[in-house]
Amino acid sequence: MEYISTRNKKKKYSFKDVFLKGLASDGGLFVPKIIPSFSSKDLKKLKKLTYKQLATEVILKFCGDEFKKSEIKNIVEKSYKKFRINNVIKIKKLKKMSLIELFYGPTLAFKDIAMQMIGNMYGIILKKNNLNINIIVATSGDTGAAAIDAIKNKKNVKIFVLHPHKKISNIQRKFMTTVNSKNVFNIALDGNFDLCQRYIKSMFADEKFRSSIKMSAVNSINWSRIVAQVVYYFYSYFKVAKLEKKINFSVPTGNFGDIYSGYVAKKMGLPINKLIIATNNNDILKRVFNTGIYKPQKVKYTISPSMDIQVASNFERLIFDVHSCNSIAVTKLMQELKINGKFKIKRKILKKIKLSFCSESVTEKETKSIIKNIYKNEKLLIDPHTAVGIGAAKKISIKGKTVVLSTAHPAKFSKVVFEQTGHEPKLPGNLKKILLKKEKFKRLPKNIKKVKSYILQNV
Numbered sequence: 523m524e525y526i527s528t529r530n531k532k533k534k535y536s537f538k539d540v541f542l543k544g545l546a547s548d549g550g551l552f553v554p555k556i557i558p559s560f561s562s563k564d565l566k567k568l569k570k571l572t573y574k575q576l577a578t579e580v581i582l583k584f585c586g587d588e589f590k591k592s593e594i595k596n597i598v599e600k601s602y603k604k605f606r607i608n609n610v611i612k613i614k615k616l617k618k619m620s621l622i623e624l625f626y627g628p629t630l631a632f633k634d635i636a637m638q639m640i641g642n643m644y645g646i647i648l649k650k651n652n653l654n655i656n657i658i659v660a661t662s663g664d665t666g667a668a669a670i671d672a673i674k675n676k677k678n679v680k681i682f683v684l685h686p687h688k689k690i691s692n693i694q695r696k697f698m699t700t701v702n703s704k705n706v707f708n709i710a711l712d713g714n715f716d717l718c719q720r721y722i723k724s725m726f727a728d729e730k731f732r733s734s735i736k737m738s739a740v741n742s743i744n745w746s747r748i749v750a751q752v753v754y755y756f757y758s759y760f761k762v763a764k765l766e767k768k769i770n771f772s773v774p775t776g777n778f779g780d781i782y783s784g785y786v787a788k789k790m791g792l793p794i795n796k797l798i799i800a801t802n803n804n805d806i807l808k809r810v811f812n813t814g815i816y817k818p819q820k821v822k823y824t825i826s827p828s829m830d831i832q833v834a835s836n837f838e839r840l841i842f843d844v845h846s847c848n849s850i851a852v853t854k855l856m857q858e859l860k861i862n863g864k865f866k867i868k869r870k871i872l873k874k875i876k877l878s879f880c881s882e883s884v885t886e887k888e889t890k891s892i893i894k895n896i897y898k899n900e901k902l903l904i905d906p907h908t909a910v911g912i913g914a915a916k917k918i919s920i921k922g923k924t925v926v927l928s929t930a931h932p933a934k935f936s937k938v939v940f941e942q943t944g945h946e947p948k949l950p951g952n953l954k955k956i957l958l959k960k961e962k963f964k965r966l967p968k969n970i971k972k973v974k975s976y977i978l979q980n981v
């Protein structure tokens with residue numbers, strides 16, 4: 523299995539390179555040279571597997587050079603042991619659609635599914651190669667918590683998490699700042715998520731800084747996260763659809779990582795009709811659909827903060843794919859974005875994107891009313907991100923069944939859920955105690971030098 527960068531298809535990388543680097547040094551994202559696929563005979567066999575068995579088969583396809591099957595099986599078992607249900611995810615049938623609940627991991631958002639696995643992969647890869655690394659990650663709320671839980675107390679690795687100060691929910695913050703582990707550092711940056719993400723990208727581009735601290739990334743640009751997320755598209759498809767029937771997935775979208783995993787599943791042979799890009803008021807991707815112009819605007823703050831993103835980093839992977847893997851064309855567009863703050867997608871290319879995707883945005887008012895109505899009609903409490911997924915699916919009429927990804931537990935956003943339903947969703951089990959624990963984080967100004975120097979002091 524060979525990997526390349528979206529900005530240079532000549533240079534080859536191994537899974538280990540891709541895993542440890544996160545982002546290519548030319549600024550591009552890693553993608554497999556060829557996406558592996560399953561035949562319809564394979565699909566029939568895969569349908570019979572448990573979630574963990576299926577995860578082993580799918581992940582093996584992408585990192586078979588680095589790990590033996592037995593190693594992957596162990597990584598999967600270990601990663602999902604902490605989950606509150608044995609089969610990792612749960613499918614709920616509603617009257618008009620199905621939900622797949624992806625929030626049974628330790629920090630109550632779908633990001634645990636990939637992050638727990640990454641944590642255990644680091645464990646093996648670092649030990650095998652006798653390496654030390656430092657993970658730097660930006661979070662709009664949920665990534666940081668999931669990454670910290672996966673990395674805390676691990677050997678040979680420290681983690682620095684940048685979150686936008688006062689722009690994430692209290693519970694989201696507490697999940698990160700109450701973890702008392704020597705290898706965990708929280709930074710509250712006076713800025714928004716896009717700035718946090720820009721700082722990380724700039725640290726990566728700074729060769730000297732990057733190599734001096736042996737920097738690694740677990741943001742949604744990390745390829746192994748995409749791989750771990752592919753699994754639940756297959757699993758849920760097998761549970762809700764008859765083999766060979768095409769279905770749709772509606773995906774609450776921010777950085778385009780989760781939905782891109784769906785696209786990979788489709789490329790691997792899963793019968794998917796449309797992937798619905800569901801966004802809140804930060805509707806850059808919907809605007810791309812309408813105009814062909816990709817132009818980040820100012821971030822708008824919403825009740826679904828994990829999607830308050832204007833620069834959908836993983837979109838570059840799709841751009842690469844629909845340009846028939848032409849890394850020169852991608853580099854040009856990305857330069858255009860850097861210089862002019864926007865780029866235009868050719869009509870022919872946009873048409874290609876529309877074969878697999880559609881997009882809808884959901885307003886704050888609509889999101890709230892969906893939370894209210896789902897409670898009224900289905901007696902189910904849902905979080906605002908999930909509500910955006912449902913809202914987008916309702917606005918679009920397409921053929922076939924639609925499955926909505928339910929990306930966070932409602933208790934993570936209990937304030938708005940309570941306001942709409944009169945019911946306060948409860949934090950499961952022992953998680954209640956984080957509300958009382960002491961918080962620890964470092965607040966830093968909008969100044970990348972200060973952030974870098976804080977990191978250098980602590981590695």
Ligand SMILES: *Cc1c(COP(=O)(O)O)cnc(C)c1O
Nearest residue numbers: 664776777778779780828929930
């Ligand atoms: C991160 C996140 C999203 C967005 O996922 P992307 O992969 O960034 O598109 C949606 N919902 C929740 C709850 C999240 O934490």
